[in-house]
Amino acid sequence: MRDAGESNLKLENFLCFAIYSTANALTRAYQPRLAALNLTYPQYLVMVVLWEQKNQAVKSIGEKLGLDSGTLTPLLKRLEIAGLITRTRDRSDERQVLIGLTDAGEAMREKAESVPLAMGKAFGCSMGEAKTLRAELMELRQKLIASIDDAK
Amino acid sequence: MRDAGESNLKLENFLCFAIYSTANALTRAYQPRLAALNLTYPQYLVMVVLWEQKNQAVKSIGEKLGLDSGTLTPLLKRLEIAGLITRTRDRSDERQVLIGLTDAGEAMREKAESVPLAMGKAFGCSMGEAKTLRAELMELRQKLIASIDDAK
DNA sequence: CACAATTTAATTTTGTGCAATTTAATAGCC
DNA sequence: GGCTATTAAATTGCACAAAATTAAATTGTG
Numbered sequence: 001m002r003d004a005g006e007s008n009l010k011l012e013n014f015l016c017f018a019i020y021s022t023a024n025a026l027t028r029a030y031q032p033r034l035a036a037l038n039l040t041y042p043q044y045l046v047m048v049v050l051w052e053q054k055n056q057a058v059k060s061i062g063e064k065l066g067l068d069s070g071t072l073t074p075l076l077k078r079l080e081i082a083g084l085i086t087r088t089r090d091r092s093d094e095r096q097v098l099i100g101l102t103d104a105g106e107a108m109r110e111k112a113e114s115v116p117l118a119m120g121k122a123f124g125c126s127m128g129e130a131k132t133l134r135a136e137l138m139e140l141r142q143k144l145i146a147s148i149d150d151a152k
Numbered sequence: 153m154r155d156a157g158e159s160n161l162k163l164e165n166f167l168c169f170a171i172y173s174t175a176n177a178l179t180r181a182y183q184p185r186l187a188a189l190n191l192t193y194p195q196y197l198v199m200v201v202l203w204e205q206k207n208q209a210v211k212s213i214g215e216k217l218g219l220d221s222g223t224l225t226p227l228l229k230r231l232e233i234a235g236l237i238t239r240t241r242d243r244s245d246e247r248q249v250l251i252g253l254t255d256a257g258e259a260m261r262e263k264a265e266s267v268p269l270a271m272g273k274a275f276g277c278s279m280g281e282a283k284t285l286r287a288e289l290m291e292l293r294q295k296l297i298a299s300i301d302d303a304k
Numbered sequence: 305c306a307c308a309a310t311t312t313a314a315t316t317t318t319g320t321g322c323a324a325t326t327t328a329a330t331a332g333c334c
Numbered sequence: 335g336g337c338t339a340t341t342a343a344a345t346t347g348c349a350c351a352a353a354a355t356t357a358a359a360t361t362g363t364g
Contacts, residue, residue, distance in 0.1 A: 020175055026168055026171050147179075
């Protein structure tokens with residue numbers, strides 16, 4: 001077991017590295033396609049969630065994207081400064097902050113329609129392949145999340 | 153095209169989000185398994201690369217992991233402070249910094265052998281499934297990287 | 305040989321991402 | 335009604351990740 005040749009510790013055998021480095025490549029690939037919108041990839045995801053449903057609490061956005069307030073709060077403040085969203089306390093439950101779209105944020109949606117098309121080409125795989133791969137990954141994601149508590 | 157129901161901009165259709173959020177879940181899942189080694193997941197990857205081949209330039213590590221010096225330099229400094237690696241300028245080419253393993257860094261490898269086994273269980277899929285998925289992702293990664301220049 | 309172009313790594317800046325703590329508000333319970 | 339537990343955001347601290355800039359060294363070309 002001492003030789004790396006027989007070890008489990010070979011990078012090229014790692015499914016984890018494939019996920020990790022593909023995700024990094026993904027962010028880099030999105031960057032030029034999002035440059036016209038002046039959005040980062042995580043910011044783009046937040047906008048997608050808001051285009052699907054205007055006016056959501058931070059919590060709700062976080063659940064959909066799997067991100068917590070430590071990540072979302074500064075990101076949302078940047079989107080607010082950019083004039084794309086509004087942040088207002090929920091009057092009926094002051095713990096919550098409701099996120100809404102400004103006119104500019106709403107208007108950006110039309111421009112953004114081209115992004116999935118451009119990325120679809122970059123992926124260079126069929127719709128069917130994409131669906132299968134997506135489903136496999138989301139299943140893996142669930143297993144990973146479920147395994148976290150066991151390991152603690 | 154105005155209704156989100158018919159739009160391309162639906163989060164649940166996004167292969168990219170599946171990759172992104174699986175990668176996030178991955179880091180979280182590794183954390184408790186790496187806690188005993190006091191390593192983060194990217195630090196662990198660097199150690200894996202060094203266990204495969206001692207004494208590499210920063211550039212070489214960066215190519216294998218798809219990371220640049222902006223990410224690696226501070227990470228490597230932390231590993232140096234932790235006493236796991238050494239950083240020395242290449243005497244024959246002073247631009248390069250050679251990274252080597254300390255005895256402690258070398259010794260950690262044995263402890264680390266258990267990590268891929270534990271993560272294999274967390275993935276909850278067969279060796280064959282893992283290999284297929286890994287290959288699909290690495291192919292996708294290549295396509296994404298290749299597409300970046302086109303988009304600029 | 306000289307000099308521009310390239311290469312390599314470090315540095316700086318901006319933006320996530322997560323854990324842990326804090327603060328404020330709500331909900332449950334006696 | 336008051337106490338406790340829970341929930342939602344924000345905050346803090348630390349660690350990536352990428353782009354842009356800088357600095358040093360090497361390479362290529364005339």
